[in-house]
Amino acid sequence: MSLFARITGWVVLIFGLLYFFIPLAGLTEFSLKARRGVYSLDAYAKVINDPEFQATFSFSVMMALATIAIGVLLVVPTAFWVRLKMPWARPYVEFVTLLPLVIPAIVIVFGYIRLYNTSSFLPLTGSVFGTNLLLAFGYTTLALPYMYRAVDTGLRTIDVGTLTEAAQSLGAGWVTILGRVILPNVIPAVLSGAFLTFAIVIGEFTLAALLDRPAFGPYLQRIGANKPYEPFALSVIAFGITWACMGLIQLVTRFSKHTKARG
Amino acid sequence: MAFLDISHLEKSFGTNRVVKDFSLGIDKGEFISLLGPSGCGKTTVLRMVAGFEDPSLGAIRIGGVDMVGKRPNQRNIGMVFQAYALFPNLTVAENVGFGLKIKGVARAEREARVAEMLALIGLPDLGGRYPFQLSGGQQQRVALARALAPKPQVLLLDEPLSALDAKVRVSLRNEIRAIQRELGITTIFVTHDQEEALSISDRIVVMNGGIADQVGTPFEIYNRPTTRFVANFVGQLNIFRADVEVASEGRLRLGETSFFLDGPVSGSSVDLAARPEAISLGRSAGADVVLPAVIREVHFLGSVIRLTAEAGGSRVALDTFNRPDMPPPALGAAVELSLSSRDLIRLG
Numbered sequence: 337m338s339l340f341a342r343i344t345g346w347v348v349l350i351f352g353l354l355y356f357f358i359p360l361a362g363l364t365e366f367s368l369k370a371r372r373g374v375y376s377l378d379a380y381a382k383v384i385n386d387p388e389f390q391a392t393f394s395f396s397v398m399m400a401l402a403t404i405a406i407g408v409l410l411v412v413p414t415a416f417w418v419r420l421k422m423p424w425a426r427p428y429v430e431f432v433t434l435l436p437l438v439i440p441a442i443v444i445v446f447g448y449i450r451l452y453n454t455s456s457f458l459p460l461t462g463s464v465f466g467t468n469l470l471l472a473f474g475y476t477t478l479a480l481p482y483m484y485r486a487v488d489t490g491l492r493t494i495d496v497g498t499l500t501e502a503a504q505s506l507g508a509g510w511v512t513i514l515g516r517v518i519l520p521n522v523i524p525a526v527l528s529g530a531f532l533t534f535a536i537v538i539g540e541f542t543l544a545a546l547l548d549r550p551a552f553g554p555y556l557q558r559i560g561a562n563k564p565y566e567p568f569a570l571s572v573i574a575f576g577i578t579w580a581c582m583g584l585i586q587l588v589t590r591f592s593k594h595t596k597a598r599g
Numbered sequence: 600m601a602f603l604d605i606s607h608l609e610k611s612f613g614t615n616r617v618v619k620d621f622s623l624g625i626d627k628g629e630f631i632s633l634l635g636p637s638g639c640g641k642t643t644v645l646r647m648v649a650g651f652e653d654p655s656l657g658a659i660r661i662g663g664v665d666m667v668g669k670r671p672n673q674r675n676i677g678m679v680f681q682a683y684a685l686f687p688n689l690t691v692a693e694n695v696g697f698g699l700k701i702k703g704v705a706r707a708e709r710e711a712r713v714a715e716m717l718a719l720i721g722l723p724d725l726g727g728r729y730p731f732q733l734s735g736g737q738q739q740r741v742a743l744a745r746a747l748a749p750k751p752q753v754l755l756l757d758e759p760l761s762a763l764d765a766k767v768r769v770s771l772r773n774e775i776r777a778i779q780r781e782l783g784i785t786t787i788f789v790t791h792d793q794e795e796a797l798s799i800s801d802r803i804v805v806m807n808g809g810i811a812d813q814v815g816t817p818f819e820i821y822n823r824p825t826t827r828f829v830a831n832f833v834g835q836l837n838i839f840r841a842d843v844e845v846a847s848e849g850r851l852r853l854g855e856t857s858f859f860l861d862g863p864v865s866g867s868s869v870d871l872a873a874r875p876e877a878i879s880l881g882r883s884a885g886a887d888v889v890l891p892a893v894i895r896e897v898h899f900l901g902s903v904i905r906l907t908a909e910a911g912g913s914r915v916a917l918d919t920f921n922r923p924d925m926p927p928p929a930l931g932a933a934v935e936l937s938l939s940s941r942d943l944i945r946l947g
Binding site for chain 1: 649650651670671672674675676678680682684685686687688697698701702740745746749755835
């Protein structure tokens with residue numbers, strides 16, 4: 337590599353890092369200025385001690401867990417079946433799973449409200465549980481592109497067909513095959529999808545706000561409109577959660593290395 | 600009726616008929632090899648027996664029970680795959696015990712059976728390892744133990760040695776045969792390697808284009824092939840065209856000698872074949888066909904010397920044993936080759 341190319345590479349890298357980190361540093365610095373003249377964690381303390389923060393954050397965590405559970409139950413068998421029996425359907429399934437990226441969340445939520453309102457055949461919005469369920473389904477839809485791709489990539493690393501046939505010849509039925517052969521071997525991929533789902537759900541605003549659920553996203557928006565320093569502290573916390581998720585994805589991907597067979 | 604009875608089996612994928620009217624009876628405890636080139640339908644037959652493919656037509660009965668329509672997990676058939684197919688998340692012992700756990704075998708009994716199986720395959724101390732910690736040969740042994748642990752009524756082996764190196768392949772095939780004999784389990788072994796099939800089978804089914812071309816013992820298949828395909832596919836062959844002298848008597852002329860075949864022949868010439876080891880250098884006792892030839896190639900293979908000679912315009916390969924007191928002929932040397940007409944294979 338020539339000296340010019342090497343220097344250009346470094347310049348581009350440094351520019352990219354500055355582009356990303358300068359606003360973040362500004363945000364973090366401002367979040368520490370709640371006390372006049374000195375840096376302090378006052379904004380963070382206020383946020384964390386706010387009962388509404390605890391309630392909304394807990395709610396979003398619960399919703400994220402529910403979304404992950406629904407996502408795994410929906411995506412793992414689907415991706416497995418497509419890979420095993422319907423490889424011709426793969427482009428269509430991939431297309432469907434990509435739709436949430438091009439259809440705005442607001443369209444999805446208005447569709448839900450129209451279909452499942454209190455005067456519809458299935459009035460899910462008529463109860464708290466029903467609305468929460470609807471929210472979890474909505475989140476599952478939003479996370480579908482990430483969850484499907486993660487699981488599908490995981491399935492690509494194992495010989496799904498032969499492992500399934502080996503398990504069948506040993507007497508296993510479909511539930512056993514999925515639960516004890518396929519799922520344990522794609523756990524790192526499922527966890528990657530799960531952490532991405534978690535990060536999406538924690539910060540999601542549109543679905544939660546329009547379904548009027550006490551989630552973390554709408555809380556962030558409310559605080560941002562009314563308080564000076566706390567929203568920035570919350571933003572830093574939200575970044576921290578997302579990065580922690582990314583770190584965990586890296587960590588679990590390393591677990592998968594033990595499954596590689598040698599000849 | 601045979602223990603495993605396959606009758607008039609057919610399989611089509613779209614318009615492509617990959618298995619055509621395939622029938623075979625296998626006795627209990629028999630070791631059968633399905634031998635043939637890629638795409639001949641041997642693996643499809645095996646997969647239909649296992650239940651992974653549904654036959655388009657025909658029946659498969661094991662112990663008199665119809666298997667067609669039964670799911671693979673209801674057939675009690677063990678299978679070993681070319682790609683080992685061990686479950687990467689389970690230890691060796693857990694892999695071997697997988698089928699027993701599915702069957703609901705109690706833990707103590709399961710552990711005893713797993714230990715028995717690991718001892719059988721010669722890996723008694725590797726129960727705690729994961730598949731990725733084993734060599735290819737060890738993985739395939741574990742796959743065999745896993746398939747045998749639930750005491751299947753039939754064992755299917757789908758090219759289990761293809762992914763292994765030559766030395767391991769030979770030792771493992773002998774082990775597979777020894778274990779099969781010890782357990783007396785009915786076995787179907789799919790391979791495209793004729794040496795493998797010849798060395799360990801009770802009977803061989805040579806398949807070509809979706810049909811069973813010939814079924815017989817390794818001795819019969821090698822020495823008395825009934826079709827040109829079998830003769831060419833199994834072992835090396837020298838092909839001669841002999842002129843018919845007296846068709847009704849089966850008298851033919853090859854080179855400078857006349858000889859008789861069993862039974863009458865038709866046409867003006869007959870295609871005959873001889874294995875390299877059936878041809879001798881020089882005139883041997885009992886040989887009634889003599890061919891003048893010129894040595895063109897000499898390959899020293901250790902205990903055997905393979906010679907290629909030109910006789911009557913065709914290339915002839917023959918094997919002679921190496922003898923320290925008798926060096927092989929020089930290139931271009933004029934020699935005589937001889938063989939017994941009884942060793943000639945008439946090609947249909």
